[in-house]
Amino acid sequence: MRIGGRESPGGGTMGRRPLKGRASSDFTSDLPDSPPVVAFDFDGTLTVRDSFTSFLKWRAGGARYNVGLVRLTPSVLTYLVDHDRGRIKAAAAREFLYGIPREQLEDDAREFAKQCAQDLLRADAVATFRWWRQRGAVTAIVTASPDIVVAPFAKALGADVLLGTHLAFDERGRVTGAFASANCRGDEKVTRLKAHFGDDIRLAAAYGDTSGDKAMLSIAEEKGYRVFKSKP
Numbered sequence: 001m002r003i004g005g006r007e008s009p010g011g012g013t014m015g016r017r018p019l020k021g022r023a024s025s026d027f028t029s030d031l032p033d034s035p036p037v038v039a040f041d042f043d044g045t046l047t048v049r050d051s052f053t054s055f056l057k058w059r060a061g062g063a064r065y066n067v068g069l070v071r072l073t074p075s076v077l078t079y080l081v082d083h084d085r086g087r088i089k090a091a092a093a094r095e096f097l098y099g100i101p102r103e104q105l106e107d108d109a110r111e112f113a114k115q116c117a118q119d120l121l122r123a124d125a126v127a128t129f130r131w132w133r134q135r136g137a138v139t140a141i142v143t144a145s146p147d148i149v150v151a152p153f154a155k156a157l158g159a160d161v162l163l164g165t166h167l168a169f170d171e172r173g174r175v176t177g178a179f180a181s182a183n184c185r186g187d188e189k190v191t192r193l194k195a196h197f198g199d200d201i202r203l204a205a206a207y208g209d210t211s212g213d214k215a216m217l218s219i220a221e222e223k224g225y226r227v228f229k230s231k232p
Helices: 051-060 062-071 073-082 085-099 100-120 125-133 146-156 185-199 212-216
Strands: 038-042 139-146 160-163 167-169 176-177 203-208 220-225
Touching: 038 073, 038 100, 038 125, 038 185, 051 085, 051 100, 051 139, 051 146, 062 073, 062 085, 062 185, 073 085, 085 139, 085 176, 100 146, 100 212, 125 139, 125 203, 139 146, 139 185, 160 185, 185 212, 203 212
Parallel strands: 038 139, 038 203, 139 160, 203 220
Antiparallel strands: 167 176
């Protein structure tokens, strides 16, 4: 695939018309007018495993984490029936994060990224992410994981936009164990992209690894499904 005379690492065909987009207030950079927009799933695409589960285990420690898993058994059994990923994720947030102040959670997320990024990130995915950035694309990470956990990774990668699931906090800024948004998976990924970039958004490329990414890939000219294979 060629863009302005250059070949991308993903292959496939993509139109040459630049796509409109805007950088988020959290992750901004100097970008050309009307740059292409490229979206990356995070867990399993940029990483080798689920970052939220890894964060909870890292933060809780082995013994506390194992106890928490036992306490989550009813939620797991419910998930086997209803397959509601958002519900079981909220249950995990209640079990392991309930009552934690936002500032503490942000500090923990930064430390987690600092300690664990090398063991989580796929080198080939990161290389493709940087390839698009070098060519002036707006890079968006669109993830079902809580954005507060993924934010330090997104900042380190130089992402322009982070769209993730929002944890709910009470009036004192403590985790309630609920979500303040829909689980950012499946059609919700497209909904969030349209809310940020506009209803006419069409992605230059999108990368994902599960059925929860297929709606996002459907609005991309280059569809990168399970293309990244490297492991730390």
